[in-house]
Amino acid sequence: MSQLTEHPIQRQIIGLALSILAIVVVLVAIHSGFRSKANQIGSQLDNQKARQEIGLSIYQRLFSAKASVFKLSTLDNRLELEIVKKRFDDNLLIIKEGLAILHNGGVFKDQIATNIPGQNSMNLVANYYLPESEGYVLEVLELGPAIHNLDEQAQLLYQLIKSRIELFPNEPADLQVRIHNLIKTINTVLQRTQENAARVLYDSQEKTSQLSIEYKESENLYDSFRLPVVVIALGLSAYLLLVTLTRVGKVIENRKQAEDQLQLLLDTTVEGIFGVDEQGTTTFVNPSASRMLGYSPEELINRSNHQLIHHTRSDGSHYPASECCMLEVLEGGTVHTVDNELFWRKDGTSFPVEYSSNPIYRKGKIVGAVVNFRDISERKQAEKRIRTLLQAIEQSPVSVVMTDTNGDIEYVNRAFEITSGYKANEVLGKNPRILKSDNTPEEHFKELWQAILSGQSWRGELQNRKKNGDLFWERAYIAPVVDETGSTTHYLAVKEDISLQKQQEKKILHQANYDSLTNLPNRFLTLDRLSQIIKEAQRNQHMAAVLFLDLDDFKKVNDSMSHEAGDKLLIQAAKRLKESVRIDDTVSRLGGDEFIILLGSLHTEKEVLPIAEKILNCFKPPFVLDGRELILTASIGISIYPSDGDNPAELLRNADTAMYQSKEQGRNTFNFFTHEMNKGISRRLQVEEQLHGALERNEFQLYYQPILDIAKREIIGTESLLRWHNPILGEVRPDEFIPITEQTGQIIPLGQFVIEQALCTTAQWQNQFSKPFRVAINISPRQFRDPNLIKQIKAALAQCSIPSSSVVLEITEGVLLSGHTYIDDALSELNNLGVTITMDDFGTGYSSLSYLRRYPFGNLKIDRSFINDITIDPADRELVNATIAMAHGLGITVVAEGVETEEQLNYLKQQGCEMAQGYLFSKPIPAVEMKHLLQNKQKLTTA
Numbered sequence: 001m002s003q004l005t006e007h008p009i010q011r012q013i014i015g016l017a018l019s020i021l022a023i024v025v026v027l028v029a030i031h032s033g034f035r036s037k038a039n040q041i042g043s044q045l046d047n048q049k050a051r052q053e054i055g056l057s058i059y060q061r062l063f064s065a066k067a068s069v070f071k072l073s074t075l076d077n078r079l080e081l082e083i084v085k086k087r088f089d090d091n092l093l094i095i096k097e098g099l100a101i102l103h104n105g106g107v108f109k110d111q112i113a114t115n116i117p118g119q120n121s122m123n124l125v126a127n128y129y130l131p132e133s134e135g136y137v138l139e140v141l142e143l144g145p146a147i148h149n150l151d152e153q154a155q156l157l158y159q160l161i162k163s164r165i166e167l168f169p170n171e172p173a174d175l176q177v178r179i180h181n182l183i184k185t186i187n188t189v190l191q192r193t194q195e196n197a198a199r200v201l202y203d204s205q206e207k208t209s210q211l212s213i214e215y216k217e218s219e220n221l222y223d224s225f226r227l228p229v230v231v232i233a234l235g236l237s238a239y240l241l242l243v244t245l246t247r248v249g250k251v252i253e254n255r256k257q258a259e260d261q262l263q264l265l266l267d268t269t270v271e272g273i274f275g276v277d278e279q280g281t282t283t284f285v286n287p288s289a290s291r292m293l294g295y296s297p298e299e300l301i302n303r304s305n306h307q308l309i310h311h312t313r314s315d316g317s318h319y320p321a322s323e324c325c326m327l328e329v330l331e332g333g334t335v336h337t338v339d340n341e342l343f344w345r346k347d348g349t350s351f352p353v354e355y356s357s358n359p360i361y362r363k364g365k366i367v368g369a370v371v372n373f374r375d376i377s378e379r380k381q382a383e384k385r386i387r388t389l390l391q392a393i394e395q396s397p398v399s400v401v402m403t404d405t406n407g408d409i410e411y412v413n414r415a416f417e418i419t420s421g422y423k424a425n426e427v428l429g430k431n432p433r434i435l436k437s438d439n440t441p442e443e444h445f446k447e448l449w450q451a452i453l454s455g456q457s458w459r460g461e462l463q464n465r466k467k468n469g470d471l472f473w474e475r476a477y478i479a480p481v482v483d484e485t486g487s488t489t490h491y492l493a494v495k496e497d498i499s500l501q502k503q504q505e506k507k508i509l510h511q512a513n514y515d516s517l518t519n520l521p522n523r524f525l526t527l528d529r530l531s532q533i534i535k536e537a538q539r540n541q542h543m544a545a546v547l548f549l550d551l552d553d554f555k556k557v558n559d560s561m562s563h564e565a566g567d568k569l570l571i572q573a574a575k576r577l578k579e580s581v582r583i584d585d586t587v588s589r590l591g592g593d594e595f596i597i598l599l600g601s602l603h604t605e606k607e608v609l610p611i612a613e614k615i616l617n618c619f620k621p622p623f624v625l626d627g628r629e630l631i632l633t634a635s636i637g638i639s640i641y642p643s644d645g646d647n648p649a650e651l652l653r654n655a656d657t658a659m660y661q662s663k664e665q666g667r668n669t670f671n672f673f674t675h676e677m678n679k680g681i682s683r684r685l686q687v688e689e690q691l692h693g694a695l696e697r698n699e700f701q702l703y704y705q706p707i708l709d710i711a712k713r714e715i716i717g718t719e720s721l722l723r724w725h726n727p728i729l730g731e732v733r734p735d736e737f738i739p740i741t742e743q744t745g746q747i748i749p750l751g752q753f754v755i756e757q758a759l760c761t762t763a764q765w766q767n768q769f770s771k772p773f774r775v776a777i778n779i780s781p782r783q784f785r786d787p788n789l790i791k792q793i794k795a796a797l798a799q800c801s802i803p804s805s806s807v808v809l810e811i812t813e814g815v816l817l818s819g820h821t822y823i824d825d826a827l828s829e830l831n832n833l834g835v836t837i838t839m840d841d842f843g844t845g846y847s848s849l850s851y852l853r854r855y856p857f858g859n860l861k862i863d864r865s866f867i868n869d870i871t872i873d874p875a876d877r878e879l880v881n882a883t884i885a886m887a888h889g890l891g892i893t894v895v896a897e898g899v900e901t902e903e904q905l906n907y908l909k910q911q912g913c914e915m916a917q918g919y920l921f922s923k924p925i926p927a928v929e930m931k932h933l934l935q936n937k938q939k940l941t942t943a
């Protein structure tokens with residue numbers, strides 16, 4: 001800064017001084033020129049005067065010499081002669097010296113000063129200037145030899161005069177002549193010399209006058225020049241001084257302005273600025289620095305800057321001043337810009353700074369440093385946020401791709417690498433179309449580019465290809481990235497791998513339309529396809545058929561074996577069904593054991609017959625389940641479009657009705673829908689409807705049929721049989737409503753009602769007649785699946801105070817077929833409880849001997865269908881015989897059901913059958929009647 005302020009003024013002053021000096025030099029040079037010229041003329045004038053004086057002196061000496069010569073001629077004594085001679089010689093010597101000086105220049109001394117004021121003697125300096133005085137001098141010089149010869153002639157004259165004096169008065173005449181001639185000669189020389197000298201003097205006088213004039217003019221010129229020169233010099237100097245002062249003023253003003261601006265800058269800049277000297281002591285500080293650091297300027301100035309604000313590193317360690325980057329410039333280090341250090345505030349807090357330390361030079365020497373800094377907390381936080389964001393993007397589970405406006409990839413994140421299989425360096429600079437699979441319609445890409453080129457975002461799904469060639473689905477959001485001017489700088493794609501979702505959607509779609517067990521179309525898809533078939537049939541004036549197929553007795557298999565076995569059976573059945581129809585026909589599963597076959601493009605109903613028969617036939621070969629062979633049949637109902645309905649629901653319902661007809665007809669058959677069938681269906685619906693709440697309305701009543709000891713013909717117990725009297729439907733047979741209650745689950749509360757009623761009623765009879773009457777209760781398979789069954793029985797035993805030995809539970813073979821362990825456990829527990837278990841309906845099902853051996857049966861009840869023909873049909877007889885023998889072999893008591901004649905009873909008695917029940921003795925009767933029966937006829941002969 002000091003250099004900035006000093007140099008311009010110095011320059012101006014130096015410039016001024018040099019200018020004035022130049023002017024002075026020029027003027028002095030000019031002045032000197034004039035002076036020199038004047039001096040030269042003055043010198044010439046002086047010389048000319050000196051020479052004139054010398055000439056005058058010579059002239060006078062010549063005159064004096066002439067007088068001496070004349071005197072000589074008159075002398076008569078030697079003394080005077082000597083004096084005159086001496087005078088003549090002196091004059092001659094001066095004359096000769098004068099001439100020599102006029103000729104060669106030099107100092108002329110003549111003690112006889114005549115015409116030079118103030119001087120008694122001559123002491124002149126004459127210079128020899130040949131060019132101008134040449135003529136005169138030459139003339140004078142021409143006299144030189146004659147003058148020089150005068151010595152000898154003067155000596156001769158002296159000798160002659162001396163001789164004349166000595167010879168006086170006898171001097172010879174020739175001596176006088178000789179003296180006279182000689183004087184004449186000498187005078188002539190002197191005279192001529194004097195005349196020349198006079199002429200020289202005269203001319204010299206002109207020359208001197210001319211030189212005087214020239215000198216005067218030169219002096220005048222010099223004098224007249226001196227004033228303007230001085231004036232000009234002073235004027236120029238003044239002007240230059242003024243200019244310089246103006247400029248200096250301007251410089252000072254500029255400097256002031258610059259200083260003011262600098263000060264304003266320092267005061268208003270948001271950057272902190274401070275200066276330090278060579279020792280690192282703060283020399284100045286601007287307001288921003290003071291504000292940021294929390295110190296007043298006075299607290300900072302003259303303090304060690306580093307110790308005060310820079311003492312600790314960001315990791316908390318001590319920061320020695322000797323290592324301070326900021327102060328390094330003081331040692332001639334490089335200029336530093338640092339952005340990873342802290343400054344410490346007065347309150348002990350710190351903030352990250354970016355600072356730049358610049359040396360201050362003065363006369364080439366570092367005298368301090370200026371440090372400007374800014375608080376980069378926000379930037380650091382922003383950087384941290386950006387780092388976090390970048391990290392988040394990098395770690396994001398969705399792919400992020402950034403391209404330039406040409407579509408060339410500039411960035412991909414880790415998820416992209418994982419999803420696509422491409423490493424970042426393999427795709428940078430490339431176009432994302434490297435992922436293109438050709439499975440995404442071109443329309444998608446057109447839409448995409450149209451959207452993003454018009455500044456819009458685009459969302460959609462793309463099927464792309466990985467590096468390894470695998471296809472994958474992405475849900476993409478692609479948008480232009482714009483800068484602050486609104487110009488697109490990049491394109492950003494955020495893509496989620498939805499392959500799994502697509503698979504799941506496909507799976508869900510499949511699950512929504514297909515049965516998961518058999519993979520056949522489900523009800524939803526069936527109805528949809530049926531709609532299509534109907535539309536097609538409408539268009540083509542064709543017929544269509546819906547075959548509703550229900551597996552016969554499948555429930556038994558499901559209940560008695562296991563659901564897993566039932567599932568396997570359904571899968572096999574589905575396979576056989578598909579194989580028995582055309583590929584274009586639809587085989588679907590509605591649920592449970594119900595299947596639908598849709599046949600389109602029919603011309604007559606008759607075309608359905610062979611297909612229905614083929615379907616029934618496909619069930620003839622036994623099904624193999626877990627190594628066991630099972631015979632399974634199906635009942636089919638058929639409805640025809642358009643005669644039986646013109647919409648899917650109606651056609652399906654009517655086919656279902658027809659299927660029930662097939663069931664009614666003994667199963668394993670098919671029926672075409674007739675409108676009469678609907679009546680049967682409505683009966684079932686009515687029964688279902690009326691069963692709802694029937695128990696609460698006390699519409700059920702328990703009947704009892706006596707069971708006799710054949711040998712004693714005594715009633716030993718009863719079988720409880722449920723009866724339902726409904727005000728709308730009247731008497732409803734158990735064969736009709738029991739299966740429905742089993743399907744709806746109503747058998748559970750109803751069964752509990754039966755157990756409680758039967759046990760309490762029997763307990764009353766026991767008490768009343770003091771007989772250990774037993775009561776047989778039918779337990780359906782569904783009841784056995786109820787975990788509360790045992791609890792209920794125990795509760796009823798306790799509630800009715802009847803021994804468990806009086807209770808007989810009748811179960812069908814179907815209960816056992818499932819093989820579930822809970823059946824085993826329940827039977828064991830009941831057996832342990834003392835309850836007798838009866839195998840009911842023996843002979844109608846599988847009649848497995850293994851069941852009899854495996855489970856703790858006390859009784860075996862032969863189904864009445866065998867007893868019925870026992871006296872007529874040898875086969876039934878054989879079967880009954882074998883059954884009785886087998887049961888006895890296993891220690892099981894045999895009960896014969898449906899005994900209606902004495903013949904039947906006798907035969908059974910012969911075969912060792914222990915117990916019997918049937919119309920021969922009594923039909924099932926209400927408890928009141930049973931009580932009377934027990935009261936009056938414990939020994940029954942006939943009903």
Ligand SMILES: Nc1nc2c(ncn2[C@@H]2O[C@H](COP(=O)(O)O[C@H]3[C@@H](O)[C@H](n4cnc5c(=O)[nH]c(N)nc54)O[C@@H]3COP(=O)(O)O)[C@@H](O)[C@H]2O)c(=O)[nH]1
Pocket residue numbers: 705719720721722723733734735738754778779780840841864897898899900917918919920924
């Ligand atoms: N789970 C339950 N099932 C029950 C209950 N009550 C009855 N049922 C079952 O309903 C089926 C039909 O019973 P039902 O109409 O009562 O017929 C029984 C007798 O009336 C009939 N029977 C008895 N002797 C004769 C006869 O000499 N001739 C003839 N034609 N019928 C006769 O047999 C049926 C008794 O059968 P079973 O149970 O096998 O002993 C029937 O299957 C009942 O089990 C109930 O409360 N729970």
